Amino acid sequence: MTPTTHHREAPLTAQAAAVRAQVTVPLRFADGYATTAEVFTFTGLADGKEHLLLALGDWQGATVRTALGGQAPLVRPHSECLTGDVFGSERCDCGPQLREAVERIAEQGGFLLYLRQEGRGIGLYAKLDAYALQNAGLDTYEANVALGRGEDERDYTAAAQMLKAVGASRIRLLSNNPDKALQLSALGIAVEASVATGVHATASNLRYLAAKRDHTAHTLHLPEQHTVVAYRADVATDSPSRYAERLISYLGSNILFETSSDGVTATATLAAARGRVVVGDGVLTLLVEAPDEDAAATFQHLLGSSLERFGQRAGLHVRWHRGHGDAAA
16 A cells, blocks of 8 residues: 655745744763754744754854755754653654754754654643553554544644744755655755654554554655564573562663562663563563564673573573564563
8 A cells, every 4th residue: 555644734935933042052862972052942933832943063064055055954853752752762763863863963064953743743641642542553643533633733834934044944854754845845945855864663663663654654664574573581480479579680780670560570671672571370581572683682692691690690590482572472
């Protein structure tokens, strides 16, 4: 089936916005990457929201080169995602895309537009309601519609206004979403090229990414089979609950685990893979799921070796299995 795009009609013209203020903000991400941004605020934005433009790297040189006919600055319009950008949710790819965009733009000179359009424009609470519907089987677009909202309610009029206000009417667009290019072009921004972001797949967001690829033609190269590479390590013991607590404590010295209310089940995420400690009848199991071989191998190397050392210290036998995610779950 040919993918289709669904987007709001963008107005062909928009009134000019003006720079309200500019302030220097040093940035540092959780992985240690640091850079400096010039953060711009504006007056006269079409929707009245407090959107931001972050100028990164040699952005002034980039705008000068563009005016002289050189390469256009790299620009990413990034819609706010509290769960992904701030809390590291793996249900989407927003946080990793934001981190990637800041570094790539800083290297080349350009602008990151941070747009207050949570949940593809439906807001934070409605997005969380949509998550609940996705848990029941709907995809990300179907869930929005089931709530009586549009599949994608984002409007990039304010983005075009901000770009024009800083003299960036010709850009290279860092995005996998063709609707952004369509709307910005209709608003008078010359999109010289569309540059794809990386694919930030995890075991938790593959279905979400597949929906974006198949339904709205996002440029995402995912495995044809939406399965995951999986490993499982079984620790044979007649006291699985007691050893589960010891295992979680032991592994926690190597990687942060989140423990559930029952005190014996835990999850951990590392290198785009996910590990889960589960107590069964006479067996303690570590399940590892990852979107590709490299991520699975990294997780197994870093966490699996710790598990085996734990088994040796506790006098328990650890046995690894290879399979698919569905089989290992």
